Amino acid sequence: MALKKFINASEDLVEEMLEGFVAANSDKVEFRDERVLARKDAPVSDKVGLVTGGGSGHQPALIGYLGEGMFDAIAVGDIFAAPGFEPCYKAIKAADSGDGVLVTIGNYDGDKMYFGMAVDELKEEGHDVETIIINDDVLSSDDPENRRGIAGEIVVWKVAGALAEEGASLEKMKKLGEETLSKTRSAGVAHSPCIMPSSGEPSFEIGPNEMEIGVGHHGEPGIERVEMKSADETTDILMEHILADYSYEAGDDVLVIINGLGSTSLLEMKIVFKRVKEILDDKDISVYESWIGNFFTSMEMGGFSITLTQLTEETKRLIDAPVDAVQFPLP
Amino acid sequence: MALKKFINASEDLVEEMLEGFVAANSDKVEFRDERVLARKDAPVSDKVGLVTGGGSGHQPALIGYLGEGMFDAIAVGDIFAAPGFEPCYKAIKAADSGDGVLVTIGNYDGDKMYFGMAVDELKEEGHDVETIIINDDVLSSDDPENRRGIAGEIVVWKVAGALAEEGASLEKMKKLGEETLSKTRSAGVAHSPCIMPSSGEPSFEIGPNEMEIGVGHHGEPGIERVEMKSADETTDILMEHILADYSYEAGDDVLVIINGLGSTSLLEMKIVFKRVKEILDDKDISVYESWIGNFFTSMEMGGFSITLTQLTEETKRLIDAPVDAVQFPLP
Incomplete structure (x- = not known):
């Protein structure tokens, strides 16, 4: 049975999709690296950066949420696969105007590992970075620590993104983001x-x-x-x-x-x-x-x-x- | 094989969908009849009304396009089936503030028949109504008269809707709508x-x-x-x-x-x-x-x-x- 998808070579799929996405939205977004997209005006002065990343295949999430009031930069992985260390590192760096960066990702091992490494590295370099791990899916485990992040991620992103535009501090964003997640x-x-x-x-x-x-x-x-x-x-x-x-x-x-x-x-x-x-x-x-x-x-x-x-x-x-x-x- | 759709009784599907839609958007839309939805402020004074209608199953078309800058009222049919005379008649009437109504529908027999009857009746009652039949699908016939309306309908709706908000006349809306369709x-x-x-x-x-x-x-x-x-x-x-x-x-x-x-x-x-x-x-x-x-x-x-x-x-x-x-x- 043929694959009933409108793609070209499957190994080019993510790159071609990103090219199409950026071409269609060149007023708002641009490449900062092969697998890093950012708001054109990122890093935005006097604003905490908001960053996420994860596998492809979830559109409009994640890249559709780049822009004013939501994300400054996003690290893009293959289909359903975490982005590597480098895109995570570069996305956070692209978003930091000196006011710090909040990373908000779903509770998935690969995303946590690579973003974790990137955050450690950037902290050593003097960047102020905090992380929220989102785990809203009650059916994925009895133990909240092991729950996956699904559509509830969007609420945390919207709240944190709006706070950032208002000029809230990184500390405030992390606190209210986690409170919102808890509800x-x-x-x-x-x-x-x-x-x-x-x-x-x-x-x-x-x-x-x-x-x-x-x-x-x-x-x-x-x-x-x-x-x-x-x-x-x-x-x-x-x-x-x-x-x-x-x-x-x-x-x-x-x-x-x-x-x-x-x-x-x-x-x-x-x-x-x-x-x-x-x-x-x-x-x-x-x-x-x-x-x-x-x-x-x-x-x-x-x-x-x-x-x-x-x-x-x-x-x-x-x-x-x-x-x-x-x-x-x-x- | 079970029907893999999240519905209840299939005969209640359109009514339940409309109820959910209106409940979710009660700030913007309301029922004017079982199968007629309208902007809450319709008919809008000093504005030509814009109306469409057709079968269900095409969301966000048609009902998602109710609101400022697009439709004033919409007649809703069953899945892939034209609305009857009564919803067409009532939708046009709901949209007419006295400045007339432009009806823009796809080139489908049922929609044309019932809207045609409704337009005739309303003209006799003194309403000023014009119609654009949309036929953008080049693959549906060599003869443009027999071509179906597909996603190109949205362009005509956007142009006509924006004109209406600017206070354009019914004549101007019909003319520019048809010119846009021709391109x-x-x-x-x-x-x-x-x-x-x-x-x-x-x-x-x-x-x-x-x-x-x-x-x-x-x-x-x-x-x-x-x-x-x-x-x-x-x-x-x-x-x-x-x-x-x-x-x-x-x-x-x-x-x-x-x-x-x-x-x-x-x-x-x-x-x-x-x-x-x-x-x-x-x-x-x-x-x-x-x-x-x-x-x-x-x-x-x-x-x-x-x-x-x-x-x-x-x-x-x-x-x-x-x-x-x-x-x-x-x-």
Whole structure:
């Protein structure tokens, strides 16, 4: 069976994609190295830099979030693979105007290792760098230390990015970013894998009638494989896990993200949102804002995740703050 | 095989989706009837109304384009099916502040029939209504009269919507909308169908190694079925058809749309854009603006289309004009 993807040689895929991305957005972004993209005006004076990095295959994440109000620089890896030490090092350096840099990455070993090495090196060179490791996926482990980062990462990025534009200190960004993360929980489901462009193999195997609760962005195993269920039943399962893990209370204002993994339609996501809102309405929890769309995909994977963040007056302001990243705001 | 879609009863799908959509965007849109959505402030005084309608399953089109700078009201049909007379009639009426209404729809029989009846009826009642039928898909027929409307519709909507906000007359909107359409050409390809939620059947049949050049948004037959090709080869084929059908000339400024049909990733679309830009660079045609993303989908169909519009100073200004629709701008 032929690979049904519009690519050229798979070994050129990331480079060609980056070239197309930069060509389409040359008013906002530029290469700083083969695998480092940055805002054209980075490093921005009197502003803490915000940096991330990780594997490709998740667009619009990560590179779509470069720009005012979000990231200054991003280190780009191969499909689902961590960027090496050098891109991590160069991305942080590109973002530092002398006011320091906050690195916010998902809780994945490769990303942590290479960013960790880069941060150590840059600290020795006198740069002020702090790191937030994002672990919002409640279904990836009972132990929060071992939980993966999924669509909840976007909330932390938006809050930290808005703070940076306001001129907040690195210390303040790290503190409020971690507080926001502590009020954020996600849970996802998938029924279809994506196909890896290099091998032509699916990211995970699943039966024609099955879906998997908790499967990760890269096809990491979830907690339970069940028969396909309705939108409402599926939403109820995910919301139960989220609500059991953090006490969202009557009177709370929350941000809701319904994140599509690639091939799940906006039509389906809106039906899911309708159910999420019914559940929250019943508990007197108010939806302050909703982001419904493909924010953090796994190429053409079929499935979605739900994220809730309990908001404060301060994070509401930061969520609402203007942002002019390449692909944010989103549908 | 189970239907791998997150829906509830398929007969409730459109209603539930609309409920979720309105709940998520209640600051901007509201129901005016079961199958009519409108901007909350419609009809807007001293502004010509802009209206469309058509089948569901194309999100963010059509309903995502409700809002300032784009649509005042939209008539919503079932999946891939025209809305009936009543929603068409009510959508136009909801948009008319007394300054008239421009209806812009794709060249599909059902949409034309019901909107045609509604327009006739409303004209008799004294409303000033004009219609543009959009037919940008060069691969759907040699005869422009029989060509379907695909992602090029969005260009006409953006131009007409921006004109309306500026206070242009209905006559001017129709004239410039049609001129813009006359400078717009699209061509698409697909390698995978979407699954119809009511029947569980694919929208078209295709082999595991095949793709089809020119297949329509609803699975309408294209012009040629070929083996899967690389991104560059596929892009070259589509661009040849577009460039053979309209004389985009050296020195022109164009808008390029790379529109994903659902499950084709942004990663692939950027590789396609890179090739489109190379082809245009070679001809000294300048990309003034590019829109790359899922603007007009067919649920989870796999494929994309390319659209080119030759811009004038006036349409550049209108393309750049502010817009605050629910899901526009897009990634």
